[in-house]
Amino acid sequence: MSPSPDSPSPRQGDARNLLDRVWDLHTVRELPNGQTQLLIGTHLIHEVTSPQAFQMLRERGLGVRFPQRTFATVDHIIPTDSQLRPLSDSLAEEMMRALEANCREFGITLFDPTSGHQGIVHVIGPELGITQPGTTIACGDSHTSTHGAFGAIAFGIGTSQVRDVLATQCMAIARPAVRRIDVTNKLGGGVYAKDVILAIIRQLGVKGGVGFAYEYGGAVIEGMTLEERMTVCNMSIEGGARVGYVNPDETTFEYLRGRDHAPQGEAFDAAVAGWREIASGPGSRYDDRVELDGRDIQPTVTWGINPGQSVGVNEPIPRPAEARDEERASLEEALAFMELAPGEPVAGTKVDVAFIGSCTNGRISDLREAARVARTGKVAPGVRALVVPGSQAVARQALDEGLDEVFRSAGFEWREPGCSMCLAMNPDKLVGRELCASSSNRNFKGRQGSPTGRTLLMSPAMVAAAALKGSVTDVREVL
Amino acid sequence: MSPVAKLQRVEGRGCVLRGDDIDTDRIIPARYLRCVTFDGLGEHAFEDDRRQAKGDHPLDDERFLGAGILIVGENFGCGSSREHAPQSLLRAGYRAFVGGSFAEIFAGNCTALGAPCVTLPPAELAALMESVELDPGQELVLDLEARTLTSRAGTVAVSLPEGTRSQLLEGTWDATGVLLEAGDAIEATAARLPYVSA
The missing domain is CATH 3.30.499.10 (Aconitase, domain 3)
Structure with a gap:
């Protein structure tokens, strides 16, 4: 006891x-x-x-x-x-x-x-x-x-x-x-x-x-x-x-x-x-x-090439001039690779690919939250959207709840379980300079399979919202 | 048991690779992890970075050819636990790493392969990088016994965890043999833990 x-x-x-x-x-x-x-x-x-x-x-x-x-x-x-x-x-x-x-x-x-x-x-x-x-x-x-x-x-x-x-x-x-x-x-x-x-x-x-x-x-x-x-x-x-x-x-x-x-x-x-x-x-x-105050935490999106380079969805991407000296070189390298505009909010950034899955966010509760968003619309034209359950058990549960159908009818691809596009050691990869809204864990250069591909990390619900709108979107406007 | 070497000094020329937070996906892209041996990884070290730099990458700089000590910035080797990263760098000829700081799993993997990762404070690291870039032909001496690195910029104190240092100095960096020496104490510990012994 x-x-x-x-x-x-x-x-x-x-x-x-x-x-x-x-x-x-x-x-x-x-x-x-x-x-x-x-x-x-x-x-x-x-x-x-x-x-x-x-x-x-x-x-x-x-x-x-x-x-x-x-x-x-x-x-x-x-x-x-x-x-x-x-x-x-x-x-x-x-x-x-x-x-x-x-x-x-x-x-x-x-x-x-x-x-x-x-x-x-x-x-x-x-x-x-x-x-x-x-x-x-x-x-x-x-x-x-x-x-x-x-x-x-x-x-x-x-x-x-x-x-x-x-x-x-x-x-x-x-x-x-x-x-x-x-x-x-x-x-x-x-x-x-x-x-x-x-x-x-x-x-x-x-x-x-x-x-x-x-x-x-x-x-x-x-x-x-x-x-x-x-x-x-x-x-x-x-x-x-x-x-x-x-x-x-x-x-x-x-x-x-x-x-x-x-x-x-x-x-x-x-x-x-x-x-x-x-x-x-x-x-x-x-x-x-x-200590962090939970009330201060916003839907967060990475803009750079490591998972610490992030902002709240409505915050501007940092400007090199405002960075601390020791961070400036990293920030400039990240902005050059990502081709994102400093001073502009990350919301509105156009996406080519949306990936929901990985060991970070490929569980049933993640798919349920993403499906809530997917029910509200269709994947935007030109966006390739994938949902990859984290395991066969997750896939079975999702099928029982009809989530696969929710995703499919919204225009997402429903896949078999695996690590998929989190690290691209399998056929799921970005192509060229594609920019991906991803529920995975790493936004390193080349991480998702194309050496020049770009990754924006965010929650699965935010990925679903980005898939529907074709650009990074505050999920609170969709739910 | 494989022979394990005691490592007291690493001597060689340096290669300066500037930049912080260089992750293991950059060191060895994931597509080269589709393999069942580590053979051949050396030629793919930093492949995508080198291709994007179109020859203007330290690993392609002929002044640094044949270098044995890689000099890096902060948080080198962050990200994935892939031992393929140090394996590829070792196969590319590097035997020691000197930097501002190292990711923990990367440093552990290097130790397990008998390659030291030692750190320097920012000012000393900057001076070392400058010295090696100006005079890439100079021989560097990393002395683990004395905990020093000597270059033409002078002799500076380096840091590394004491446990790691003694593993390298005593030749116990390949831990399997040491761990096996515990003998039945392993089973005795397991027997105390219901989830292991059940």
Whole structure:
């Protein structure tokens, strides 16, 4: 049971936060160099960053230490038009086959398209109940921070570390500092979790989180659904923080109850009792604290080439002359690449492509919000609009609710699950200088497949509004 | 177990790549991640940036040819966790990175490959960049033992996390062997955690 607010906390005097507690529970030993040998309880893998790791295991004659704690899916390279085998791209087919062979050889569960559970790794972990509070999760993908929404310590790793985790279920890693970020009060209508994280990154910068884990809290975060918290945690890495998390609460427990890989029955109740114990409390210490007022957050749109370069939809794009000295060169580079006019509002910027999907915003609640907008009109002439569900389960739910039909009749393409145009390792790509309103997470140069393509990040509802109007539009004018 | 080398010094010429927040999509575009080995990635490092610069890119500047130390700005290697990024730079001949700051996953990936990422304060970094641009033929010496970088601009103190430094100096940067040494303590830790041991 959780202590009532009036009674002294059983943890009084324990100043540890959630990260400290989870870290301590998973510490195998302290290494002589000051790093921790940390047990990674859950390892997620996909086709892009794992084949070389398995090859390294073979070269060294090593096995997988805990094959039952690694889960695989295919997401980055899979086409979203036809997923029939063999895949039309022979390189993609080779990667898919390598993943299948590796999972078979080492006894790892693979959620492929025939399983009914395939999808973006950061969408399926949560929906299957694999992602749980108080756990450590690693994956060869920087958006692994998504899983922090459950109160897990989850982070992206490179392929050599994938090898380490496969071989030892451990990593050598230094404990990060913890910055508590409170988002207070409440959000206005038409303002979403995506806007919250874009506002946080805008305020703290794209490297402000280096060396930190971000603990998100405050009334706005506590009032969010798990899916909204995932959107926030997902983009922690865009602010430089490898880890982002939210303390587990009733919302978390209710989300997990009954999911395939969650504990069942009495074991679930026992797990909940443990999960309550690991949450940060009023006496927890932090290395830094930041507060944002939710009432100040506007529907936010990026105008530049990193996720920190954003403005409220009705704000002007910054002028180099007004920038701080150390930011001026970056700002000029971004404006030159984007060909957007400084001093003009970002609203009204013409778009060629609209993309709804990704591990940031490809969940059912994202599609519902976008569909609310899509119901109000038709995709503007000349705009190519795609909706890509984050997983097969999301797609099934959307079909049950008739959302696919809502999108199709409004002129959107309805696709099969995958990472799609977030990173363009598959056939979904921008062409030439196309400008894309995107619900994804990165607006880097060339990110969406055309070296000169341009990306404006925003919430899925804002993407839908841009698709209908043919230009960046304040979604509050549509809803 | 693969042989792991102790790394005390990196000597070589420098290549100056100016700009902040250079992300891993720029270092190695995603289309080159469609592969099951890291072979051949070296030739594609910064491919799109180089093409757009039409030859006017530091990696194509013949004064910097053969450089072994890449000198960069702030937040280098931000974005994706793809180890393909340091793999491509290492295959292109770079063995160490000196910059204002590095993204955490990129720096971790470099360490796991035995390549140090060290940082300098803004004034020292600016002086180093200027010195190497004026005199690209000079030999730089990065001394991890002494935590210094020596160029014709002088010898300056560099920073890197102490844990990383000792991994490089002691030759334990390939962590698998060290982690395996924990033996049964791994299973003992797992046994305390119901979600792992169940």
